[in-house]
Amino acid sequence: MSELKIGTTIKLSNGETATIKEELGRGGQGIVYLVKVSGQNMALKWYLKHPGTVFHKNLCNNVRAGSPAPNFIWPLAVTEEVNSSFGYVMDLRPKGYEDMSKFILTHAKFADVHAQLNACLQICTAFQKLHIRGLSYQDMNDGNFFINPKTGDVLICDNDNVAPDKTSMGILGKAGYMAPEIIEGTTMPNRYTDYYSLAVCLFILIYMNRPFEGAWHLSCPCDNNPEMAKQLFGFNSVFIMDPTNTKNRPVPGVHNNVIRRWGVFPSFLGKAFCKTFSSSAIQDPTQRLMDKQWTNILLQIRSMYAKCPHCGKDTFVDVMGQGARCIYCQKPISTTSLKVGRFTIPLLEKQPIYSCLISDEQDRNVKAGEVVVKGGAVGIKNTSDTPWTAMLPDGSVRIINKGEGMPAKVGLKVRFGQGETGEFI
């Protein structure tokens, strides 16, 4: 047994030492202690049983490489071996963050749709950065995310299993989150299995039901029996909103949230889930949407979340679908849109134009402009330091500096600095 006694001081790979203050929690794998490192409170995860030299080496590699994105509560230093085991040090979870499972239990709720979309965006961005390094997270589930319900800021924990694609750190995943090919045991974790788990988490955070738990799931007893889990979550699994196979549809009275929300979010979001959870993408992982694609979809949705000109409530204005209607008052909303690159932004008063849609800005919350309405005429105003160039149909141009605006008229084009060129439609 390799527990650490309170007061023990242990050496770290970065030359510092950690002193055990108290136990914060324990799980199957190990214990998390509050420790002091150079006068600072930090967390130490200690393995009750040595997880093996391969695991140890991988952890050291991850420490050396550093965190791929600020969202990861990344291992910062590995401890020396004591009592034939070891651990690693990481930052403590700051206040104000809740376990994703608390959201599932509705013990925590997003303050608004902005926070909800922000959480999804941050998860996608973080995993994109992890995947670019050739790493995969391996066992993504609702226990790995801490989310701030007010802002949607996300922290990702349990990063000790992060490893290069197709190597297994021997972690057992959770049925319902793990990719079908892991359930069926035909592959080792890789970024495609992560894409599946990512889509599961996004689906839950958005629609607040589980993507593979509908009528068929309910009719099968013992879903935690490994054989049954294989049926329900393996190659034969059926997405609850599959356009053709209806056997696993949500059940009214049980799966209420997705029934309410499916038609509320823009239809292309639903289509993206249908694609990534289609029977062909269940069989063929390369057909799944990647984190970057999810990011673009979420950015598009965020830009469509605007104030209804009729009732004043925040609604989705699905200008890419057919006949946008307010989700509250149901009145049709017709509006000019700005089409820029892959994005279409409905031009409703005060709607922000985010920099990341028109340039290579990495901070997704930076705004470059906003929609203004004057005397019934719609325009866009530059609020950034980068001048825009309005291009008129006759070929003449006009520079739009910070604080200036231009009319949003069909036929006009606008070039956003060195970035994209948009047109009004």
Next chain:
Amino acid sequence: MATNDPFALDAVPRRVMPLIFLVDTSGSMDGAKIASLNTAVREALNDVGEISKNNSDAQIKVAVLEFSSGIDWMYPQPIESESFQWQDLKAGGLTSLGAAYGELNEKLSKSRGFMAEPTGSRAPAIILITDGQPTDDYKHPLEKLKGNPWFKAGVKVAIAVGDEDTNVDVLAEFTGNKEAVLTVHNVDQLKKIIKTVSVTASQVASQSASVGVSSNGAPAPADTQSQVVDSVTNAIETNEDLQNVDQGDSTANSGTDDWGNW
């Protein structure tokens, strides 16, 4: 107009995992045994309630079947562990284990029993606590019970209270393996093992299935039963308070029974 709030939110449905205690309340359990059992289960249920409250996968409901000369459910239906009110059991009478098995088999059914939850059920965790040998025909009802799919998929642990009258082999017929039979020799051990087993069985059986491979390439634990056994074995090996509990065929602490009330 806000009657149809599109963002109205219900908790995501969770399956229900029944935690079922089969408690021997025969005459020999009278005194310190039943008293410490009452205390221990009541305390353990606090922890189980916490597990249930924070588990996004499943909710845990509790049912208690006592058997002596007859059988009796503490409540007719399983009750949410968070709000379960334990009623102190009294001991007296015979050991109708066979009748208990028969009744359990009836209730482990979707059409007539406990497993008809609208949000779906999960295989139960069943903890049998007894200090003696059955006084009725238990073989026949047990055969039937063993054919019940909920029982087969469930977690079964037996706690033998003392080694004077209990028979590990008889209890292993119920659990399916000897390692899931734990013999305790005094009230301290009884209390601690009840807590350990209740918490472990609740944790494991309420969770979604684990899939994948372990670091040495071995497949995922075959079923919840073996996960619970592994976890309890580990607890006995590492927890000083449980060190004199005998697991399976172990007789290391045989003859150390001390129930302090003769």
